[in-house]
Amino acid sequence: MTTRWFGAPVQRLEDERLLRGKGRFTDDIGEGALECCFVRSPYAHARITSIDVGAARVMPGVVAVYTAADLPFGGVDLPLLIPHPNLTQGRTQRCLASERVRYAGEAVVFVVAEDRYLAEDAAELVQVEYEPLPVVITPEAAERAEHLVHDDVPGNVAAEMLQEVGDVDAAMAKAPHRKQLRLRYERGAASPMEGRAVWARWSQSERKLTVYDSTQSPTSIRGGLAVLFGLPESNVEVIAPDVGGGFGPKIMLFYPDELLVPYAAMQLGRPVKWTEDRQEHFTAVNQERGQVHEVEVAFDDEGRVLALSDDFIHDGGAYTPYGIILPIISAAQIPGPYRLPNYRVRFRDMYTNATPTSPYRGAGRPHACFVMERTLDSIAQELKLDRVEIRRRNLIQADEFPYEVGVAWQDGNTVVYDSGNYPELLDRALAKLGPKPEGDSIGMGLAIYVEGTGVGPYEGAHVQVLVSGKVVAATGIPSQGQAHATVWAQVVADELGVDVKDVEVSSGDTRRFPWGVGTFASRGAVTAGNAMYVAARMVADKAKAIAADQLEAAPEDLELVDGRVRVKGAPDKGIPLGAVAVLSNPVRYAFGGGTEAATQFARKARPGPPLQDGEQPGLEATGYYSPPGSTWAAGCHAAYVRVDPKTFRLEILKYVVVHDCGRVINPLVLQGQIEGGVAQGIGGAFYERLAYDADGQLRNASFMEFLMPYATEIPPIEIDHIETPSPLNPLGVKGAGEAGVIPVGAVLASAIEDALHVPITEMPQSPLKLFEAFSNS
Amino acid sequence: MRVNGVDHPVPHDARRLLADHLRHDLKLTGTHVGCEHGVCGCCTVLLDGAPVRSCLMLAVQAEGHDVTTIEGLARDGKPLHPVQQAFHDAHGLQCGFCTPGFVMSVVGLLAQHPEPTAEEIDEGIAGNLCRCTGYASIRRAVRLAAELSR
Numbered sequence: 047m048t049t050r051w052f053g054a055p056v057q058r059l060e061d062e063r064l065l066r067g068k069g070r071f072t073d074d075i076g077e078g079a080l081e082c083c084f085v086r087s088p089y090a091h092a093r094i095t096s097i098d099v100g101a102a103r104v105m106p107g108v109v110a111v112y113t114a115a116d117l118p119f120g121g122v123d124l125p126l127l128i129p130h131p132n133l134t135q136g137r138t139q140r141c142l143a144s145e146r147v148r149y150a151g152e153a154v155v156f157v158v159a160e161d162r163y164l165a166e167d168a169a170e171l172v173q174v175e176y177e178p179l180p181v182v183i184t185p186e187a188a189e190r191a192e193h194l195v196h197d198d199v200p201g202n203v204a205a206e207m208l209q210e211v212g213d214v215d216a217a218m219a220k221a222p223h224r225k226q227l228r229l230r231y232e233r234g235a236a237s238p239m240e241g242r243a244v245w246a247r248w249s250q251s252e253r254k255l256t257v258y259d260s261t262q263s264p265t266s267i268r269g270g271l272a273v274l275f276g277l278p279e280s281n282v283e284v285i286a287p288d289v290g291g292g293f294g295p296k297i298m299l300f301y302p303d304e305l306l307v308p309y310a311a312m313q314l315g316r317p318v319k320w321t322e323d324r325q326e327h328f329t330a331v332n333q334e335r336g337q338v339h340e341v342e343v344a345f346d347d348e349g350r351v352l353a354l355s356d357d358f359i360h361d362g363g364a365y366t367p368y369g370i371i372l373p374i375i376s377a378a379q380i381p382g383p384y385r386l387p388n389y390r391v392r393f394r395d396m397y398t399n400a401t402p403t404s405p406y407r408g409a410g411r412p413h414a415c416f417v418m419e420r421t422l423d424s425i426a427q428e429l430k431l432d433r434v435e436i437r438r439r440n441l442i443q444a445d446e447f448p449y450e451v452g453v454a455w456q457d458g459n460t461v462v463y464d465s466g467n468y469p470e471l472l473d474r475a476l477a478k479l480g481p482k483p484e485g486d487s488i489g490m491g492l493a494i495y496v497e498g499t500g501v502g503p504y505e506g507a508h509v510q511v512l513v514s515g516k517v518v519a520a521t522g523i524p525s526q527g528q529a530h531a532t533v534w535a536q537v538v539a540d541e542l543g544v545d546v547k548d549v550e551v552s553s554g555d556t557r558r559f560p561w562g563v564g565t566f567a568s569r570g571a572v573t574a575g576n577a578m579y580v581a582a583r584m585v586a587d588k589a590k591a592i593a594a595d596q597l598e599a600a601p602e603d604l605e606l607v608d609g610r611v612r613v614k615g616a617p618d619k620g621i622p623l624g625a626v627a628v629l630s631n632p633v634r635y636a637f638g639g640g641t642e643a644a645t646q647f648a649r650k651a652r653p654g655p656p657l658q659d660g661e662q663p664g665l666e667a668t669g670y671y672s673p674p675g676s677t678w679a680a681g682c683h684a685a686y687v688r689v690d691p692k693t694f695r696l697e698i699l700k701y702v703v704v705h706d707c708g709r710v711i712n713p714l715v716l717q718g719q720i721e722g723g724v725a726q727g728i729g730g731a732f733y734e735r736l737a738y739d740a741d742g743q744l745r746n747a748s749f750m751e752f753l754m755p756y757a758t759e760i761p762p763i764e765i766d767h768i769e770t771p772s773p774l775n776p777l778g779v780k781g782a783g784e785a786g787v788i789p790v791g792a793v794l795a796s797a798i799e800d801a802l803h804v805p806i807t808e809m810p811q812s813p814l815k816l817f818e819a820f821s822n823s
Numbered sequence: 824m825r826v827n828g829v830d831h832p833v834p835h836d837a838r839r840l841l842a843d844h845l846r847h848d849l850k851l852t853g854t855h856v857g858c859e860h861g862v863c864g865c866c867t868v869l870l871d872g873a874p875v876r877s878c879l880m881l882a883v884q885a886e887g888h889d890v891t892t893i894e895g896l897a898r899d900g901k902p903l904h905p906v907q908q909a910f911h912d913a914h915g916l917q918c919g920f921c922t923p924g925f926v927m928s929v930v931g932l933l934a935q936h937p938e939p940t941a942e943e944i945d946e947g948i949a950g951n952l953c954r955c956t957g958y959a960s961i962r963r964a965v966r967l968a969a970e971l972s973r
Contacts, residue, residue, distance in 0.1 A: 057911065064919030065907040067853015067893035071920065074852035163838065239857045239865060239954050240920040290855070290920025291954050324858040527918030527955045714914045718956055722917065725957030749862035749952065756949040757958040786957075 051536035051546045052777075055714040059547065060531040069288040072243035072258045072321070079245060079317035080109055081162040082307065085155035085172045086326060087147035090183065090399040090742020091195070092176035094145055099155060101171040107164035109314060111172070112156040112306065114144035119274060119309075124300055128369030133205040133395070137196055139365045139402075141302045147176070148195055148364035149401050150742055151329025153302045158310050158318060181399045181742040185338050185361040188396035195364060195397035204362055205370045205395040209377060211452040212388030217353035221344030225428060229420055230808040231413040231791070233336040233361060233738075234730045236406040237754060238526070240290020241322035242331060244303050246311035256283045257308050260290070262297040263564030265522045268556045270300055271308055279560065286524035286554035293726070294406040295332045296526065297566040298368060328747035333736065334372060334406040336361030336398075337413045343421050344388075349429050349436040353388035356380060356417065361403065362395045368404035370395050371456050375410030375498070378453045378461050382418045383468040383494045383680055384440040391453065399742045405566060407726060408787045411497060416809060419493040419792035423799065433796065434476065437494060441468045455676060456567075457501045463678040465770040468494060471704045474766055475682040478702040487691050488699065491797025492684035493789035498676040499707070499781025500572025500772075505562045507577040509538055509585050510666035513639040515609055515624030517542060517549040519581070521574040522562025524554020528570060528783065529715045534578045536711055537777070541582035542589075543606030544623065561670075568781025571711060572677055576775045581669030589626045589665060595652060596621055596629065627665040632656035677772040677780035681705040683724070683789045687797040694813035694820070696732050696798070698761040705765065708772045708780035716782055717765055723786015725760045731791040733759060735810050824885040826851070827895030833886045842866045844882035845892055853893035853923045857952070864951030867924040868892050874931035874950075893923035896930065905971035906930050906964075915964030917955035925951045929965050933972055939965065 063069055099111045114120035124138045143154050155172050159165035180193035188195070188202040195202055218224060245258040255277065261267050264284040272279040289296065303320045311318040322330070339358040345351050360373040373393040381389055426436040442449050444467040451461035472494060482490055507521045519538045525531070535549035542549075552558040553574070554565075563573075590601040593611035597604065597619060605614050612620025628644050636642035643649070649656070657663060686699040703720055710716050733753040737745045746752045771778030795806040804819045824833055826849060834844050845851045845868070854877055857865035861879040868877045869891040896904040903911065906929050916922040925948060932939060932947030939947060944965045953961060 058914065058916075061911040061916060061919075062903070064916060064922055065893075065903060065910055065926065066897060066899075067851070067923050069853070069919050071852075071855070073856075074846070076847060076850070162843075163836075237954060238920075239863060239918070239952060240855070241857075288919060290857075291918045293954070324860065324863075527916075529917070718914055718917055718960055721957035721959045722955045723957070726954065748860055749858045750860060754952050754954070756952065757945045757962065758949045760958050762959060763957065 051539045052711055056532055056536055056546055056712055057714065058529050058532045059535060060529065071240055071288045071290055072245050072260045075245045075258055075319070077317050079319035080158050080160065080314065081165050082156060082158045082318065082320040083162065083165040083169050084153045084326065085157065085169050085174060086330060087143065087150055087152045087154055089147060089176050089178050090150045090181045091179040092147050093179060094143060094147065094154070094174060095177050096175045097155065098173040102157060102168040105168045105171060107160045108157065108168045109160065110158040110310060111168065112142065114140060114142040117141060119305070120144065124367060125270065126369065127367055128371055130205065130369050132207045133366060133370050135199045135204045136366045137199065138367045141305055149399055150744065151326065151401060153330065156306050158314065181740065183399055183738050183740060183742045185336055185359045185396045185398060188398050189359050195399055199397060202397045203394050204366050204397055207370070208392040209453050210390040214353045214355050214388045214390040217388040218344045221352045222346055223428065224342060224344045225424060227341045227421060227424055228807060229339040229341060229417050231335050231337050231416055232810060233333045233736045234406060234734060235328065235333050235736055235752065236293035236295050238291030238293055241324060241327040242296065242301065243321040244307040245317065245319040246308040247317040248312040248315065250315065253277065254281050254283065255308055255312065258285050258287055259304060260296055261286050261299060262292045262524060262526065262566055263299060264524060264554050264556055265560065265562045266299055266564060267304060274305060275312065284556045289524060289526040292526035292565065294409060294566065295404060297564055298332045298404040324749065325747050328752070329401055329744055332404040333401050334403045334409065335413055337376060339417050341417060341421055343425065345425050349425055349431045349439055351384065351386060351440055354386055354421070355390040357392045360393055360395045361398050361400065363398055363400045363402035365402045366395065367402055372403060372405065372410040374454060374456055376414040378455050379411045379414035379496065379498065380418050381451055382415060383442055383496050384418065385442055400738060407723065407784050409567065409784065411495065411784070411788045412791050415493055415495045415789050416792045416795065420795060420807065423796050433492065437472060438469065441472065444469065455498060457676060459675050461498065462675060463496060464772050464774050466678060466680050466706060467768060467770050468680060470768055471680060471682040471706060474704040474768065475684045475702055478704065478764055478766055479684045479700060483686055483699055485688065487801050488686060488688045489797040489799065489801025490686055491793040491795065491800060492682065493792035493796065494682045495789045496678050496680045497568060497785055497788060499568035499679050500673055500677040501567050501569055502673050503563060504670050504672035505573035505577045506559065506668060506670040507574060507581040508559050508666065508668045509578065509581040510664060511542065511585060511589065511623050511627045513624050513627045513641060515548070515622055517544055519549055519578060520552040520558035521577060522554065522556065522559045523565045523570055523574050526565065529712065530570065533571065533711045533715060534574065537575055537578045538582040541579065541586050542623065544609050568783040571779045572673060572775055572781055573671055575711065575779055576671035576777050577669055579777055580671055581667050584667035584669055585665060588630065588667060589623060592626050592629050593621055596650060630665040631663040671775065674774055677708060677774055679707040679780040679782060679785055681785055681789070683793045685793050685797050687794065687801060689798055689801045689816065694816040701761055702764045704768065705785055706768045706770055707782040707785065709769055709778040710767060711779060719782050720765050720786040721763050723784065724763050724790055725755060727787040727790025728760060729755045731794045731810050732812065735812065824888055824890055826890045827892060833883050837881065837883055839882045840878055841880040841882045841885055842877035845877060851892045851894050855920055855923060857921065864928060865921050865924040867927040867951065869927055869931060872934065874928045893926060896926065906933070906968040909968035909971050910964045913960050913964035913967050915956065915960045921951060921953045925953065925961060929968055933969055937972065938969055
């Protein structure tokens with residue numbers, strides 16, 4: 047056999063154009079586009095009493111100014127993406143607010159001008175009068191319900207859900223020990239380096255709408271635009287070109303601009319582009335992670351958890367476009383890698399006057415992991431048990447899979463872990479961590495987590511061998527840096543026996559592949575990866591069937607190696623894949639590329655018509671993969687930190703990760719995902735904090751004050767892997783995109799508590815918070 | 824102003840940012856804009872050989888100066904600049920949005936410190952934000968770039 051690409055550290059195929067400055071991000075597309083900007087609400091909660099756009103409309107250079115009253119869909123609520131029976135009070139915003147604004151940053155007026163400078167000038171001329179209303183900014187304030195975010199939503203409760211596995215009350219009553227904890231996690235922001243952007247062009251003559259959008263789901267955007275504008279889907283093209291990081295918020299749709307930019311392009315007959323600036327990204331792009339948990343846990347003398355009850359509130363923000371997926375994930379992921387025979391969880395999804403929420407890398411899991419790991423640390427402390435030992439005693443063992451947790455999962459099924467080996471993750475992490483360094487104020491922290499990855503419903507792929515022998519492959523889900531062009535090429539190259547560099551991948555372009563769901567929930571490798579595998583296998587089978595005729599051998603005796611279909615055991619007897627592609631398409635007119643071999647007098651004669659029943663022209667196939675359930679990745683992170691007792695500066699002395707995402711497609715890409723995830727976790731745990739004041743104003747909406755880590759804050763991360771293949775899909779893969787970020791808050795909380803001996807019950811932490819906690823203790 | 828070795832008139836509009844002028848007037852879209860307030864470093868270009876933020880400069884301020892953008896490091900058809908090559912070899916990029924800024928900063932760093940220490944590397948890239956890589960692979964890329972540049 048030749049090289050096996052799957053599992054090899056193949057260097058990325060998409061790098062060169064990005065390194066040369068030839069990438070194509072949405073804002074790079076000009077083509078004479080008009081440019082836009084928004085007038086957004088400065089208030090977190092207010093009634094709009096008047097909007098005057100007169101001066102803006104007549105400003106030279108302004109092409110159009112839209113308020114809700116100017117839009118045919120101005121009175122329509124934006125879609126609620128994931129309805130759920132428990133979401134009894136779902137509310138979504140409108141494209142442009144006209145009566146009420148419920149978060150600072152909500153869009154009110156949309157200005158289109160000859161260029162961005164003029165659009166911003168015109169926005170300054172727009173006069174909006176507001177009557178401020180009382181603001182509900184924390185989930186606790188929402189729970190007190192002294193004021194309402196939506197007048198018709200009692201108690202600010204969007205949804206409530208209660209689940210129980212086993213009998214918690216009975217187990218609690220019998221348990222020798224019980225303990226209560228209150229744990230709090232604040233909102234965070236994904237902050238990809240490229241903000242959001244949309245570019246649209248309408249061709250009246252072709253009745254065709256072309257949209258470039260920095261979205262994580264071009265297929266959904268296409269579906270929505272087709273419905274809104276009454277066009278067949280085939281007349282709407284949506285392309286996610288190069289996208290400068292996603293991390294979740296770009297899966298949210300529809301942001302107002304995603305409808306307004308195409309609408310304006312159709313109305314004005316010119317391309318229209320909107321590019322977000324960083325300040326509006328901070329307030330207008332969805333956030334996540336705010337939750338307050340009230341935990342009661344029962345355990346025996348050995349530290350085994352007998353029952354756990356958690357009642358938590360989730361800061362949903364001003365609207366619920368993404369449904370209640372986030373608290374559902376949190377509720378499902380609290381048990382983590384531990385046996386929890388009796389578990390009750392209730393959540394309430396609360397409206398607040400803050401930016402709406404939808405997944406941010408980790409999506410409900412960092413907070414869930416924090417809850418379980420803090421609870422175990424607290425039990426260990428009470429029983430004077432080692433923190434490692436208590437985990438060992440509660441871990442699900444390697445022979446217990448599939449392991450049924452029994453709570454609801456985000457795909458509509460219940461949680462069943464497909465495979466794993468959690469004790470080994472722990473052992474390897476400890477071995478890698480090594481002995482504690484000498485010195486004062488040094489703490490050790492660890493956390494183990496599982497991550498439901500690879501959710502459905504499905505993805506698809508199209509694979510075609512060209513007459514040149516080169517291969518093109520396409521899937522609907524876009525890349526935001528995850529190396530799709532490399533890893534899908536690896537999967538396809540193996541099945542077709544070609545060089546990885548001979549496979550050109552398109553991802554996230556509905557012109558190349560119109561169906562699919564999106565890039566989120568660590569699902570690309572599982573869903574699109576297996577779809578690529580399925581499609582490539584179909585192409586390989588077709589190639590063998592065609593070549594079998596030519597080589598006078600049975601298809602099962604053929605193999606695809608080095609760009610040829612050849613007879614097993616007789617490598618000289620074979621034909622190039624490109625020649626098979628030629629023969630797959632009987633032609634009347636040769637058009638070069640060797641196609642004369644497929645014309646009527648040149649073809650090898652066979653009985654029946656040239657294209658027989660069931661045959662299709664072209665050496666190509668479209669395949670789909672729809673997972674029966676999630677694949678469950680897992681990992682253990684452990685760290686030594688030093689906290690300066692005077693400045694409370696955090697120094698991470700060592701950080702180790704042992705990770706299991708099933709079979710690894712590309713270790714280089716995986717390493718990058720983990721390293722980046724841990725760094726994002728460190729940022730969210732200690733440096734970045736969204737500082738909302740009581741009026742609902744985000745006081746640090748810039749990189750000057752929202753302290754994303756530079757290299758100087760991020761230590762080297764040491765990584766090891768184990769592989770427990772998923773039995774659920776042919777490639778045996780599980781997702782890895784979010785893994786790095788999930789346990790970091792829990793690890794650092796554990797380590798800081800160990801270093802300073804002050805209880806850490808909140809995230810994020812900061813030098814100031816630690817100083818205050820330390821001074822009060 | 825001279826951009827990548829070619830003379831260009833400065834724009835008439837005095838308020839036009841250098842970043843916007845490069846991207847939208849000269850179509851050199853490899854220079855990216857990540858924050859417009861001088862923190863993220865995505866818009867880094869070389870002004871007379873030294874890294875600067877093109878989002879904090881007006882285009883007219885570049886009059887009489889020599890500007891190098893990412894497109895000027897290695898011309899089309901020519902091999903990658905050693906810093907670009909090192910970023911590829913060390914998997915120093917994911918989404919690629921911050922990458923041109925990092926590459927330009929590292930070109931500046933290596934001009935000052937051809938054999939940078941670990942501290943000099945961290946300091947040298949501590950004016951650029953990356954949200955994808957966690958910086959580990961970028962550090963490796965800088966070390967490799969120093970080797971390739973020798």
